[in-house]
Amino acid sequence: MALNSEAYEIAERMIRGADLLHASVHVRAGVRVVDCGVQSPGGLAAGVEMALAAMAGRGRAWIEPADVPHEHWASVWPKCVWPVVAVESDQPLAACLASQYAGWKVSTKKYFAMASGPMRAAIGREELYNAIGMREQPTVAVGLLEASALPPEDVCLELAADARVDPSKLILLVARTASLAGTLQVIARSLETSLHKLHDLHFDLSRIKKGFGRAPLAPVPNDDLTAIGRTNDAILYGGHVVLEVTGDDESLLEIGPRMVSSSSPDSGVPFLELFEKAGRDFYALDPALFAPAMVDLTNITTGSRHRFGTLSPDIVTASFQPRTTDANVAREA
Template identity: 40%
Template sequence: MRLSPNQNAIGVIERLAADPVSGVTVREIGDANVYDFGVKVDGTLAGGLALAEICLGGLGRVSLVPCDGQRFVSANSIYVQTDAPLLACLGCQYAGWPVQADDYFAMGSGPARLHRGREAMLQKYDLGDSESKSAVVVLEAESFPTESTIALIAEQCGVQAKQLRVCIAPSTSIAGSAQVVARSIETALHKIDELGFDVRRIVSGTGCAPLPPPAKRGDMIGGIGRTNDAMLYGAEVTLYVNCDDEAVESIYEKIPSCSSSDYGRPFAKIFADYDHDFYKVDPMLFSPAVVTVCNLKSGRTFRAGKFLTDVLRESFLS
């Protein structure tokens, strides 16, 4: 059986659409099916978990698990597991596509990126999906895409609009918060790639991050702040690698967010200091709080990072 992240994601969508309590509705915009996970609907936890699996191209499992509320200021965490970390996380889940047409803007992720193929990350690791003529994109946005946006997405992915599935949720919705917090492994992999480690050496990964309370509807900065804080100060990732110990020793202490000069304050405050420009924030900040690397080749384990309960409390309860 051949691997197609877009077809896998369609399977997740179809199972979800058949669930009468999923909280997901569908409409047609510009001949594409658009699935609403939290724009005009409240959204659900089940929808958020499914949306995260869609982002992963069906190559990971996402679940809601209990956590230490005293330490993480939340009773729930989002747990992620994948045995195809490169393709699932950097090939599909990474929000590396700024989708913009006319006056519409959203951050795009999901397996449709493999069809588009324009990002340096995809080209570096030769990631694609030649087995599917359909495309599934996930948008983080407060409103539905326009018909011109749908046409742009379809054109850049090389598919007809009727072959396009668009899933959408804002970060201030239940589902949107869950799918963003499910990116713990992805943030670790992206950081590791930036540090010069060959991500193809990572065999499997798990990640867990506290699920913050959604910010007020329309408060995009609040939503971005809380979900980023969950990652920076409460997420823990374990990676299983197969390489020489020297390759791990050279980077493992730099992987966690505490290696950044911007570390230590709620992300909303850091973001404000940089005039709400992501590109001005230290890129080394965007990573989990704690990272453990288990080397299958040597049997050694490396661990670095720390949790910051005080910052989580300030962020989640303010």
């Protein structure tokens, strides 16, 4: 099944269960807009569904409780006190790069959003698709918008036109970063972050056969700026990715040290501090920073396993310091 078709089934399931997800459905210029965390409260369940739709059903996402950590996570961060957002995919290029990556920017005079999901494959204008293929000409499309407001009619119509689908066949899932669903679906991008890093490093992506990712679930503040800082810190300093790859070990040993966030001279500084210093411009930041803290490369050809990077619990802990205004993640099921 095509990326957008599979994501569309997930999105329609979300629409049918909107009440249970604490979400709401709006129709704007014929486009169905699912509010998962802008005006509606949303929740963790909505965030998991958003992550599944973002990966076009080509991966899994779930939450692991802090008091019963997965044995693998317990071995790398035994005293982590936060729940963990876990993802895996045995189709990682399709799930993460062709679909989940937030590679499309929506920007008008009155509206801004970072767009992700398989709608990007329908739009197909990113250079990334020249490398990985997977462009689509679907009859339906699904996009995720990380935004502080729901999209107006003109934006909905423009996205439908860009994706070359009838407006009635486009579903947009929207959440602000400072929401439970928004925070979760961003932190569910640990695996995607590692794959995009490998793409930037010109690694042969066909060698990647399977991937797993984990990162701590940040407490949700009231403002998006703080949430952006925390979600990035969760991956840059608390994210652990395991990739199953084929081929020789020499190339893995060469590229591994460049796959982790510590390869950047800016590493070790909380993301929000770096973001403010860069004038709140993502593109002014060192691209090498955008990577998981730790990566394991398991070579299924040779049986070797190589680990690069290290977690920085102190930075994550400082970033996640509880505030009285933070949403109580522990009470939200």
